[in-house]
Amino acid sequence: MKDNNNTDKEQLNNPLHGVKLIDILESLVEKYGWEELGLKININCFNNDPSIKSCLKFLRKTQWARDKVENLYIRMIQK
DSSP states (O other): OOOOHHHHHHHHTOTTTTOOHHHHHHHHHHHHHHHHHHHHSOOHHHHSSOOHHHHHHHHHHOHHHHHHHHHHHHHHHHO
């Protein structure tokens, strides 16, 4: 049987554990709005006709952009 203790301990320290991408995005949009979000992370889905749906589609396919969004979210919740 596999020991999941190390994985469980790592997840306790992971602020993104159990948080869905849609929740991260909605929280950021609520706090900053699309315009400021586009200034903080310069990607087209934030700057050109933004919507939750189009941003989710882009972020799910583009890891570097998702990393930036997740890092901004972590900084926001740690304040």
